[in-house]
Amino acid sequence: MTLLADSSTTVFVATCDLAGLVRGRSVPSAAHESVLRSGTGWVPANLAISSFGPIAPDNVFGSRGDLRLVPDAATVVGIPADGTAPGMLLYLADQTLPDGQPWACCPRTFLRDTLTELREQTGLEVVAAFEHEFVLDGLPESAPFSLRRFRDAEPFGTDLVRLLEHAGLEPETWIPEYGDGQFEVTLRPAEALAAADRAVLLKELVRDLARRRGLPVTFSPLLATTGVGNGVHIHLSLRDADGRPALYDPQRPGRLSATGARFSEGILAHTAALTSLTAPSPVSFLRLTPHRWSSGGAFLAERNREALLRICPTTALGGSDPAAQFNLEYRAADATANPWLALAVLIRAGLAGLTRNYDEPTVWPEETDESVLAQAPPLPGSLDEALDALEKDHTVRSWFDPRLLATHLSVKRSELAQLDGLDDAERIRRVRNVY
Secondary structure, three states, rough: OOOOOOOOOOEEEEOOOOOOOOEEEEEOOOHHHHHHHHEEOOOOHHHHHHHOOOOOOOOOOOOOEEEEEEEEEEHOOOEEEOOOEEOOEEEEEEEEOOOOOOOOOHHHHHHHHHHHHHHHHHOOOOHHHHHHHEOOOOOOOOOOOHHHHHHOOHHHHHHHHHHHHHOOOEEEEEEEOOOOOOOEEEEEEEEEEHHHHHHHHHHHHHHHHHHHHHOOOOOOOOOOOOOOOOOOOEEEEEEEOOOOOEEEEOOOHHEEEEEHHHHHHHHHHOOEEEEEEEOOOOOOHHHHOOOOOOEEEEEEEEOOOEEEEOOOOOOOOHHHHHHHOOOOEEEOOOOOOOOHHHHHHHHHHHHHHOOOOOOOOOOEEEOOOOOOOOOOOOOOOOOHHHHHHHHHHHHHHOOHHHHHHHHHHHHHHHHHHOOOOHHHHHHHHHHHOOO
16 A cells, blocks of 8 residues: 655654664655655664664674665555644565665564465464553553543543554454553454564554653553563464464364464473563563463463463354464563564474474363463573573574574663663663653
């Protein structure tokens, strides 16, 4: 889709970096057609900017090199003018070499290449959806999930749903959540690249609207040491070459097909390394502990919100087809992750499970006692531990261009260093202010 920019409309060409932050460059409306053809300039070292600002000190790119941000016209979102805020066209871009060839360190390209490998090796396609939780400050106190909280957020809520619909993001639900001032937005499932694009765009649309409405907002994974955190739940399903659901088999444990079980085991086998990319902030692992309804251990279970991988419920109401609804939910993610990378590493882990000789995982029934599940392998206790696991996991390391891997490790360790010596409350405050 191509939207025309009038003379008052800014065109912003964006990427999402390793800190999960959207950065890019704007051009005037007169350059709209030109930037669609040839992109705008970019710098490799921008990938090494940490969430707190400085470029990581051991940035592998140095001051050398040039790139282009080449917008994907299919991703365009038109943000209408609103009061004194002018309209804007926002595009997501691929980072390419100056001649237009793919850049091996581009996170969006990494996801696209992952989907190609999955298709070529297995014939499977991925359908995905991201659920985002966030907190709006400045609202009156209200009960969890209450109509009062829902109404207290008006007209922001209705405006947000309309904006998401206008942008083509296909919102499914807008709901008050459990934590103080907490809400959740779910989007309809989509092809994997489109789903990750939507996850990138959603956060920016929420932030932009909240700013215009005078409502401070944060997607930070934790707001207080004992408080409820904000997660991102990544839903995955597989389709075969004919578009048929590939995860559902009512004759197997949990109704999970052999394909789904092997895919799941790939994720479970590499959990520790994966979390360094799906929950990569200095405070993410304070949330990923038992009894927080985040992820209490590396196990696969039916309808259990403490599981790393949850087999989601289905319904037969209204003649709905359970096979078409059937999906896996990965729960150890948050909004500090890059959605393209987070989804890509889950799929690559699943592909490893499909193509290597991994044992099938146990599918724990919904009624399994908590004492049994407590024996499951724990998640890393900190980002430090997760990064160490990433360095030791040769399978996961092999998926990355060495420069991309080194930059991720450098950025994350520089973020840890910038918060070194602070107590948990201050670390949480610093991260909250960024996200």
